[in-house]
Amino acid sequence: MDSEEKTTNKSEQKSRKFLKSLIRKQPQELLLVIGTGVSAAVAPGIQALCSWRSCIEAVIEAAEQLEVLHPGDVAEFRRKVMKDRDLLVVAHDLIRKMSPDCLMEVFDSLEQHIQNPLVLQSILGLMDRGTMVLTTNYDNLLELFGQQQNRPMESLDLKDKTKVLQWARGHIKYGVLHIHGLYTDPCGMVLDPSGYKDVTQDAEVMEVLQNLYRTKSFLFMGCGETLRDQIFQALFLYSVPNKVDLEHYMVVLKDNEDHFYKHQADMLLHGIKVVSYGDRFDLFPGYVQDLSAQICKQRSPDTERVDSTTFLGNACQDCAKRKMEENGMEAPKKLRQPDTDDAGGS
Structure with a gap:
């Protein structure tokens, strides 16, 4: 029976479909929003x-x-x-x-309870390529794991304006913004917008944060009720018009079809496309790994343009050479390009 289940799981993974509009995103176009589902998958013992x-x-x-x-x-x-x-x-x-x-x-000694690092490894892979990360969680599992992988991880709090602006402008590559605060600083933990009054009344901070919601594609992972979260609403939703025209994504469990399709329709009003990773929570880590791999395969437009130009240029030259040889003409020899070491040599 176990072998049958393994075969079923493998076939599920092989036939897994992803939204084309999502997997064609460049990693740096995404902002990952991490909820409790990620922590639950990584450290189920807590x-x-x-x-x-x-x-x-x-x-x-x-x-x-x-x-x-x-x-x-x-x-x-x-x-x-x-x-x-x-x-x-x-x-x-x-x-x-x-x-x-x-x-x-x-939350003591969290790093000792990491059982399934697959999700964290996938998130780090996205961060390596420019994906930004914020979380509603109190824990710092991602930062602890990232430090173990020799990344200069940094936990950020909304009350540090300088850091928040640096992060929002893309200057802290391995920063994780905790919008509710972090358990290591219980006095700084906040659960309603009044606790962040200085932040929400700061025009510079609010503009740069809401600009992220307008210009990035938010990818919600392990998030259940994030859009009902008052702090998230205050930071990203209240002042952003025409949300239906945005392109965000939410990965969810589909354990009830009626609920799933209603949720899907409701979220479209916020510009969020809801996609399912499966009907069992244990499929979540594998889905995240595969999704991350698909996105990380994307190459920047500049690279693709250079590659395609080079490829087409070589292909055209080869075609011309063959054509001349077929007509009994000698193809011109290519000029040798100077090696870097040769250029400018004495």
């Missing part, structure tokens, strides 16, 4: 990385064990997690009340 709900539950558990939250508050937050749909609001209230030590407890 429950807190699997979803916002799991993250909040893990933090509540840590707060209870460390006795840094009143038992009554623990019970109230557990009730909210079960009933409240807006988990970002719950997370915001929880972080405001608890000790920062809880987050350090939940």
Whole structure:
């Protein structure tokens, strides 16, 4: 049975289809938005990385064990997690009340829990070729893995205006922008736009960020409700007109066809094309690897133009030579191009 499943998986991979408009993008035309699905695929052993709900539950558990939250508050937050749909609001209230030590407890020694580095390796491959990355996650799994691969990774926070502008203008190649902050700085973590009032009221920052949404193709990976995220909305959506004319992409699980096609139609209003990586979460890493490989195969237009000109030029010369030989004429000899070492020699 195992061998049959492996064969099925291989055939699925061989027949996998990608949107032509996506795989024809140059890596530097893309901005990758990483959600909890990426962390869940990379480190499945850490429950807190699997979803916002799991993250909040893990933090509540840590707060209870460390006795840094009143038992009554623990019970109230557990009730909210079960009933409240807006988990970002719950997370915001929880972080405001608890000790920062809880987050350090939940996310400690992340690099030791990387089980499936395939997704991170694929993302690094895109970054090597100019793809920008931002994340709604608190963890720095990508940065830790990248450092292991000898990349000068850098975690960026929205409150550092200088760094944000450098990143947005493409000057920090291996920078990862954490729009909610990072667990290593719990006091800097923000879950609603009011926490970034200085950022959202800064015309220079907002212009350069929203220009990214107008000029780059955002590729959402492992993102469930990112467009409902108030910070993402404030940074990229509120002031960008004619979103339906944009070309962004969202990779999702298709476990329910009706939900998938409704989601697909809804997202088109935001200029986002929704594509499925399959009907099982374990297909996600392989899809990301294949998609990344397809995009990284693209060559810059300048390179293609040079190659095609050279190829056609040589082909035409060969045709002319054959034609002259067929007519009994001697083809002219090619002039020898000077070697670099010969040029300018004494």
